[in-house]
Amino acid sequence: MIEANKLKMQLKCPMPKLDFDVITLGHGSGGVLTNKLLDSGVFKILSNPLLDERHDGALINLEGKTAFSTDSFLVSPIFFPGGNIGELAVNGTVNDLAMCGAIPKYLSLSFIIEEGLTMTEFWEILLSIKCACEKAGVTVVTGDTKVVEKGKGDKIFINTSGIGSIHPKANISSKRIKIGDKIIISGNIASHGMAIMSVREGLQFESEILSDTTNLNHTISALLDTFGDGIHLLTDPTRGGIATVFKEIAQHNGVGIDIFQSELPIDNQVSNACELLGLDPIYVANEGLFISFVDESIADDFLKTLRNDDNGTQANIIGTVVETHPKQVIMESVIGGKRVVNMLPGEQLPRIC
Amino acid sequence: MIEANKLKMQLKCPMPKLDFDVITLGHGSGGVLTNKLLDSGVFKILSNPLLDERHDGALINLEGKTAFSTDSFLVSPIFFPGGNIGELAVNGTVNDLAMCGAIPKYLSLSFIIEEGLTMTEFWEILLSIKCACEKAGVTVVTGDTKVVEKGKGDKIFINTSGIGSIHPKANISSKRIKIGDKIIISGNIASHGMAIMSVREGLQFESEILSDTTNLNHTISALLDTFGDGIHLLTDPTRGGIATVFKEIAQHNGVGIDIFQSELPIDNQVSNACELLGLDPIYVANEGLFISFVDESIADDFLKTLRNDDNGTQANIIGTVVETHPKQVIMESVIGGKRVVNMLPGEQLPRIC
Structure with a gap:
């Protein structure tokens, strides 16, 4: 944790001035507001050549035995002593891959946000995701952002799925x-x-x-x-x-x-x-x-x-x-x-x- | 759709007698009830050698250029004219992979269920997932099931992530x-x-x-x-x-x-x-x-x-x-x-x- 916090400090990635403070249903429309949310947050913090392609999926190169895993995270409260839902979502899938004897490489990242989540909270979660990814050596290559009405979710749920290459010496079963x-x-x-x-x-x-x-x-x-x-x-x-x-x-x-x-x-x-x-x-x-x-x-x-x-x-x-x-x-x-x-x-x- | 419905009829997979009618928080505990839910539903309907391993992730063989995509589905109502959230979740990710020029192969499947969803509804959704997978030629190889309290979700949200091999003649960008x-x-x-x-x-x-x-x-x-x-x-x-x-x-x-x-x-x-x-x-x-x-x-x-x-x-x-x-x-x-x-x-x- 201390190490992750240090990393977060080093990021020095203050939230830019935005013309919205909270996430609304419109940010899940797939239209102008979704693009605004992604441009100002997700793509800014998690930017990498594969993610920046912004296609429906990411193109990656894989060889040989591969592990594939998924987990949805809905911890409450989303910020807790020692972490938050963002790093939990990265570490959870990274660890599931590691348990298969794999070297985790690529993650997908899917948000289900309840309208009303503040951008400050979302920014903090994104920074933690970034740090956790850097620490684990994985890259978010594809994602999805949806918004549900107040009372139909709970702040934020995060799904990560991950792909890793099986360690050459691993034989886990x-x-x-x-x-x-x-x-x-x-x-x-x-x-x-x-x-x-x-x-x-x-x-x-x-x-x-x-x-x-x-x-x-x-x-x-x-x-x-x-x-x-x-x-x-x-x-x-x-x-x-x-x-x-x-x-x-x-x-x-x-x-x-x-x-x-x-x-x-x-x-x-x-x-x-x-x-x-x-x-x-x-x-x-x-x-x-x-x-x-x-x-x-x-x-x-x-x-x-x-x-x-x-x-x-x-x-x-x-x-x-x-x-x-x-x-x-x-x-x-x-x-x-x-x-x-x-x-x-x-x-x-x-x-x- | 007609084709998918035909397929569903052919499945002849009536719901077994269960000692529970609705999904409760306990079904998301990871313990006895989660195992009961998975044994009676998910593993029964979607059974295949990779999924049946029940490890933290699935081991698959991949070669060359690969596409990776994710999407969370939270359509309301979950049953609508022409389909339901289950087949939508399969088709959505299958199509995202196809748009990359990939031949979709493996899916992950993650449920976020609001307590109170009936087993009849869940069964119907699982059957549709099975049919959609068969029609598309993809296999669910890994998954996750979580349950949230009443009023913290909305019946069921489904995330699918998918992996496919790029078609040898494709050059989509x-x-x-x-x-x-x-x-x-x-x-x-x-x-x-x-x-x-x-x-x-x-x-x-x-x-x-x-x-x-x-x-x-x-x-x-x-x-x-x-x-x-x-x-x-x-x-x-x-x-x-x-x-x-x-x-x-x-x-x-x-x-x-x-x-x-x-x-x-x-x-x-x-x-x-x-x-x-x-x-x-x-x-x-x-x-x-x-x-x-x-x-x-x-x-x-x-x-x-x-x-x-x-x-x-x-x-x-x-x-x-x-x-x-x-x-x-x-x-x-x-x-x-x-x-x-x-x-x-x-x-x-x-x-x-």
Whole structure:
């Protein structure tokens, strides 16, 4: 985050004087006002040769195995401690591509704006998108802007889709998970969800809980360089938290998963906040976090390398793939008891990403 | 449309008995309910090996020049004469790719659902998506489903992004437009906009005005096979109508455009409806319509070929690229007068696509 903020400062891209302060339905007409909005904002900040073509789509060159991913973001509030919906939308799709073992390259960017969003808010979001793209090394090449009436949306929803080239050494697939695989988490759990929740509930802590939103692609790429196909599966536990991800993997692949609660890294304040609100952190959403299923033989080296990365300082081995209890996830608690872990049953924190 | 409806009948895919009738916030949690929704609907209807992998993104093989496009659809009402938001979302992105001279291949599909949407509505939309994909020859390979609270969305918004391979004979770019180019429209204007408008305004006509939503990719592909780089630019005049598209092209490329109103094909009822509502059809949205800028030397043959295609029976040469009045679009009216055509100034029909 600090790095992204620094980048934002460097941009020195103050908003130009415009003859409108808020976005209206007309800005989604496809006509004069849409062009005005795009000229004054999107194309100014995100300008690059492919986007500037302004055709119905972008022409890109791709070779070989490619990953393709999409995500719509409708987090509320759109500005939260540690980030905003703009960088979340870039990082989210960048990370989904990275989880496929891809090197993210091109993004599409589609806005659904509720009339009444201020240009100041939109400008701030665009700047964050720009920064997040630069940090991740991706380019927005095509886009779309629509506006809905007041009360038919909520400030702004953003869809990003992304394309990336599969890393030459990557061989990521849930089919490659095998008994004995070590499960490694890259850092503290539940930070993003609790950052959002603390704003919504008006909770005050000694220091603010920040979202962990960040791009993971450079970290993943470096790990693939070193460990190649020793990495069997990568996944980022966003909505539904780590519990849901583990259960999905166990269920779809017919394997058992053992998790050790005592090994789960979590920030003290986040843990306290969860307790205060009666939330189990294994169900709380994460953004800049990933889980690796790696071959037992490389697990220790993998962990050592990951801990040397800015995105992995709190990394830990938290579990194992086991033969017993197929399709089940069992968590050994801090005091030694065992419990079955299922997916998030209802809805804990709507509009978390 | 008739063809798509036939296809839908053939699907014989009745909705299974479910233990829920409406979509709730929990269906967007990422947990149990999201899995239930996806298992019972999306994965059942759209199933294919790439989508069934259920990873964060899809792995595809691409070679050479590729087009990438995105669009969010928020048409209201979601069911309208001649189609619904599902097929619109597929056709829209398929056509954007076709306009780049690409053969559309893969789609991403992202839903933003307002809680309260019924499963019957969602099922109908999914079936239409399936049919539209089959008709266009594209596959949904990755997706996302989110739910927002009542009053923070409007039934359903759909984003599709698409990837296609550039046709080997295509060389489509606004830079290739030149003085003397003939401008050919593929069919009747203003049908989609007036279909939506007639529902909203409760207008009754002798026969219903139907949206022209359809996929244009096979038509374009056949034209590229025959005419190759004689086709300089392709564009589909959706939001803002043909007027806005012409003005954008003239402005961004510094050329003049002459249009002959008498040559513009329009359905009688659509024309009457426009008059009744005081709308100029050149600003009304189209969906299954495209405009080609072609070399003067091939214009007549191009028109003849296009008229033999189901999507081109009403095609006509409607204008020329001229040296005089650069950046200006001039329309010669039916009675011989001339008027300057600008982009759609405000908003005519919000939520048209």
